[in-house]
Amino acid sequence: MTHSGDVVQMEHSWTNARLATMIDDGLGLIDDGVVTAEDGRIVYAGPADGAPAQTAPSTDCGGRLITPGLIDCHTHLVHGGNRANEWAMRLDGASYEDIARAGGGIVSTMRATRNASEAELIDSALPRLDALLAEGVTTIEIKSGYGLSTEDETKMLRAARALGEQRRVRVAPTFLGAHALPPEYKGDSDAYIDLVVDAMIPAAAPLATAVDAFCEGIGFSPAQCERVIEAAKAHGLAVKLHAEQLSALHGSALAAKHGALSADHLEHATDDDVRAMAEAGTVAVLLPGAYYFMRETKLPPIAAMRRHGTRIALATDCNPGTSPTTSLLLMLNMGATLFGLTVVEALRGVTVNAAAALGLGTEIGTLEPGKACDLAIWNVSDPAELVYRIGFNPLHQRIKDGQ
Ligand code: DI6
Ligand code: FE
DSSP: OEETTEEOOSEEEEEEEEEEOOOTTSOOEEEEEEEEEETTEEEEEEEGGGSOOOOSOEEEOTTOEEEEOEEEOOOOOOOSSOOHHHHHHHHTTOOHHHHHHTTOTHHHHHHHHHHSOHHHHHHHHHHHHHHHHTTTEEEEEEEOOSSOSHHHHHHHHHHHHHHHHHTTOEEEEEEEEETSOOGGGTTOHHHHHHHIIIIIHHHHTTTOSEEEEEESTTSBOHHHHHHHHHHHHHTTOEEEEEESSSSOOOHHHHHHHTTOSEEEEOTTOOHHHHHHHHHHTOEEEEOHHHHHHTTOOOOOOHHHHHHHTOOEEEOOOOBTTTBOOOOHHHHHHHHHHHHOOOHHHHHHHTTHHHHHHTTOTTTSSSOOTTSBOOEEEESOSSTHHHHHOSSOOOEEEEESTTO
């Protein structure tokens, strides 16, 4: 049948494929597998010998591996400018905190973001988005947090949503007004949190699905973040938190207490923090790109996460200050090399657990009937190859909603 000029098959099958369904606890591998989609939804994903009779058009995958489309569940993809100059300063010996206190850091990106129009923000984000899509990403979370005024935060969220219209990608927009204190507040962070709670969250609520905050010594205190969380919940928005990146303020336990979807970074999280997260079902989003780029040495407590059963996701944290990467495949490798994740943990971290970190666990993240037919088809047959390579992209084809 035909939709708006494009020829769209209502039903389609991908045959002769190795499936990594991500069902249950492992990769859910099926050797001679078939995926069938109808109207953008998976109707069958399983062994060829159990597949319904093939009447629909099909694609022979030649033994290639099919995973769920990859999910980058933590990005700051939309922002003005870049901070290559500050990176040069850091290479000359300045610390991230030194630069932030001297008016650089997040605030320098704030200025560039405020000075950009919505169209300019979209244009500058598109090449970054395209780089992620070229690696099989079909869903991306995009945070605001560099506008730091009601007008500029909502501009960022509109730009994030527009990216989802300009490309075939699902965008989960997150409001991160409590990212940094804008200079016009002259150190009065409580007054800024008043603005976030009273004006910004109500304005952002129709544009975002979640609210995040930077719970950190150079960000906002746990008490301030709790005010933001409560306002988010009052507006029916999900909650996420940047926590335990630079210090142990136990924001991750606070996130768990409020049933947050995720707490992210977590290098300084304690055993109690990650136990609370496991009990609440709050996903631990690990960001090895930031760990690497900041030359962090404190490892997130992976052993404790395994012991308590905390779900682990991996994301790029794509941002101009601490993780200027647009490669989720590189994060798979860094999650393994730097954090010691297994192939199963790394791949579940960019599929099923990343879906949970966005509250989209019933919609995406596994190959099973009823979910959106978002697929990444790879020129490999062994899933370990996706975690093993450094700077090589074996994507064969990306399918979003069955197309
Ligand atoms: N943690 C991060 O790693 C980024 N934001 C945050 O809260 C850094 C953002 C930046 O430096 O621009
Ligand atoms: Fe971040």
